[in-house]
Amino acid sequence: MLKNYFLVAVRTLRRHLGYTTLNVVGLALGITCSLLLFLVIQHELSFDTFHSKADRIYRINVDKVTQHGPSYSAGTPYPMLATIKASLPELTPATHIFNLDEGTITVLSTNDKVAPQRFREENNILFIEPEFFDLFDFETGNVNAKQAIAAPNSLLLTSTIAEKYFPGQNPEGRMLRLNNEVNLKVTGVIPDAPANTDLPFIMLVNYENSKKINLFSNDTWNSTSSNHQVYFALAPSASVQQSEDRLNKITSELRRLSPGEKERYTFQALSKVHFDDRYSNFGDRTISTTTLWAMALVGLFLVLVASINFVNLATAQALRRAKEVGMRKVLGANKTQLMVQFLCETGLITLVAVLLSVVLAELLLPFLNKLLDLQITFSILNSPAALLFLLAELLTVTFFAGFYPALVLSGFQPISALKSKVATARTAGISLRQALVVVQFTICQVLIICTIIVHNQMEYFRSASLGFDKEAIVTIPFPSGQAKKLMALRPQLEAHSAVKNVTFAFAAPSSNSNFSMSFRFDDYSINHNFNLNFKVADEHFVETFGIDLLAGRIYEKSDTMREFLVNETFLRNVGITNPEEALGKKLLVNGGNSEGPIVGVVKDFHVGSLRNKIEPVVISTWSSLYFTVNAKIEQKDATAALAHLKKIWTSAYPDDVFYYEFLDDTLARFYEDEQRQAHLFKIFSFIAILIGCLGLYGLVSFMVTQRTKEVGVRKVLGASSGSILVLFSKDFAKLVLVAFVLAVPVSYYFMNKWLQDFTYRIDISYWVFFVAGALTLLIALTTVSVQALRAAFSNPVIALKTE
Amino acid sequence: MIKTVNLQKKYTTDEVETTALVNVNLHVKQGEFLAIMGPSGCGKSTLLNIIGLLDNPSGGEFYFLEQEISKFSERQRANLRKEYLGFVFQSFNLIDELTVYENVELPLIYLNVGSAERKQRVEQVLEQMQIAHRRNHFPQQLSGGQQQRVAISRAVVSKPKLLLADEPTGNLDSAHGQEVMQLLSTLNEQGTTIVMVTHSPTDADYAHRIVNLFDGQIISENVKELATL
Incomplete structure (x- = not known):
């Protein structure tokens, strides 16, 4: 019996190659993505589990x-x-x-x-x-x-x-x-x-x-x-x-x-x-369980979209199989046997898709590794977990994608089936197929909306004003404790026309290296219970980074802490509203070892990623804590400037290796994880849309075939090609609209939650939703049109003859 | 073998109720060859479908092999079908994806016949129907007459007690049609009971008895005087 099912399945699939290809490609894409995401999740969950004492x-x-x-x-x-x-x-x-x-x-x-x-x-x-x-x-x-x-x-x-x-x-x-x-x-x-x-x-x-x-x-x-x-x-x-x-x-x-x-x-x-981003680790990367869940959800979505294609295509062309179902029933097949037969067929398609996705996943994994900066290896024979995952996926997809079509097909009454007089079930005026298309469109629109919002937030990170100049600034570290050697060469460093400004500092204004200190302020009687973010830098710092000075002056050159600059947040925290008022007030820091007056107030600038609030900042001199030299250079002469800086640097530190980084690259690294998520979103929304379109294309092509006679009659009665196009597009446009209404609140909810992680963030503007809706509509209607045009331009005489 | 008492069939859609059969009383004896005739829409096919256990009557009683089965479930009817009935249709209804051999084998698969016996019985029927040389062809590669012979092979391979034929020659030219009727006739002579729906008086001539249906009612019966009966 199984051999017979298998034979029929193989021959049916081969005969209807277009249908088979649509299904296999759609499912393979979905399963490939889910497999890749599975590998990523598995990799993340495996961190440090290999130690025998891991649990304690x-x-x-x-x-x-x-x-x-x-x-x-x-x-x-x-x-x-x-x-x-x-x-x-x-x-x-x-x-x-x-x-x-x-x-x-x-x-x-x-x-x-x-x-x-x-x-x-x-x-x-x-x-x-x-x-x-x-x-x-x-x-x-x-x-x-x-x-x-x-x-x-x-x-x-x-x-x-x-x-x-x-x-x-x-x-x-x-x-x-x-x-x-x-x-x-x-x-x-x-x-x-x-x-x-x-x-x-x-x-x-x-x-x-x-x-x-x-x-x-x-x-x-x-x-x-x-x-x-x-x-x-x-x-x-x-x-x-x-x-x-x-x-x-x-x-x-x-x-x-x-x-x-x-x-x-x-x-x-x-x-x-590995999962708690409140604390850092030496790998410098944590991943929240929320992100892992989001990945799992996206994987599930993609398989769901592909499975929906399958259900839609299978039920849409149930008619084609009606005669066979009828005859098998006449010959004594019962409903269960027929369901098993159709499930086997779905299983076969899914199996082909799974095998294909294993190959695809192996081919695509290097790109994913590069994108996510991971080192996942995958060989199906060495990954029992992946094998199990695929087996589970094979069974569930077969069941969920195959069950409904099998139910529909096996439920045909033998006589009507033989006469091909079958209609698919309708409940309350909406067919299941329409409902499923709505689900697909909803998923696609949610993904598009999320992609746009994530992209906008990334753009915001890139372009937001940080309160200082980050363009064409190069940061060069030098051996700790040896600032003096290079500081002595300041005139040489500045000698090149492409080098505009040079400052020695602990780090750039915004950096991963921060250090904080407790302090006493003014008359020392009030205990200000907050830490200062301490910026240690020479007197050229403010000028080099283009930080705005609101009041007073910049501190004098010194090797130790003598005078201080503070920012606006500091003033707010100590209850001063007018910057001028702060000038001359005393600050005691460094465990009581350094004392001096505030000589100037600078405008607030970001000291870290835009995830965090601006902190109270104090800037002062302390030459033994200078670890970097930062140079503002002429962008168009960057190569010459760097060569010049390298020459001087190497003359100061002949035993060390010269290394530099542009500040905007350093800053971009704050958002590496978000950037990766953004890329991932983009790729997977694209694939979801692609799978959805494949299904839509197949669905419409069947509808066009089914309605050949209707189109013929309409054309004979004088319908224009345009009106035929509208006839097919109208139904789908409605479904996109329903999906839009569902997608908006869902995506708003999730993206609003995601944005809460960032202290500085974009507002979700309404145009994002309309762009996503319009884009989906456009893609859907283009897909529909390709097939509908075939009907619209068909010759009505031929169309009517087929009946 | 078959007995109907006041058999009725109504089709109901949202607004219209159509009566297809009105109080049909019919008796078919074992070994008989019965032809049902009548104009289009008179209920011939409906009657055949009920006799073929493909459809349930709306009223009346229906006895098949002495059993009242008008209230049988689809599963029970499917079991009776595969054991006792064979079908031949006007449009052959062969499964396009299966070869001649596989089409004929199918009923035996549903009957759980072992593979060795299956092979032997299929080969035997194919020889008998003179279609064995086409065993590996697909239906669309055969002529109409050949297709119908395959369909008849499939109908009889399970050695059914009752063979139901719905316009078996309707899609064939007269030469092929006659060939098919000859085959049915031979099967009947070998003991198979046959109930056939037909438009064609020539085909009906092969039957022992002709029942004429009009607007869902039996209006006349002609019994053929045959020396052989």
């Missing part, structure tokens, strides 16, 4: 409550590990990790005649305790990694880096110099860190060395850096709550909190690290 590994976070709202950080004070080792034995194994996210590596030569090679690395170099390997299960190959990292100056290289520094050689025992500060000995080469970890690394260094590299490291409880984190495994018998309480109690006396400030150390399960 935690990170220590710091949750603060201030009167200006909560703040969250994964950076812990440097003495934390020593404290938990001494007082909390259930937190074991434990390690702190210092992350150096960029550095200069000098490969020291074994031979005096060969000059040492230099590399600039922008990937994570982790400084760890040997216990790191008791806690985490990274592959170490043949190396006893715990032992290899135990010596004070030891270094483990990953195989890619080993091959980069020592091509074809055994690096063991060779010496590397990091940031021109510490010499490290290669004690082993281990496999590359997997792509699915939030602790990515290109090399691992014994923790002790971080103290020489990290300018901020000290033994106080008041300084934290998000590059310094503590991980541990909690003993199986211990309770998170109790241990957390004990840690907070033990450390409460060590921390000096300002009155009204509440701070708590919390344990965050390793399984949450």
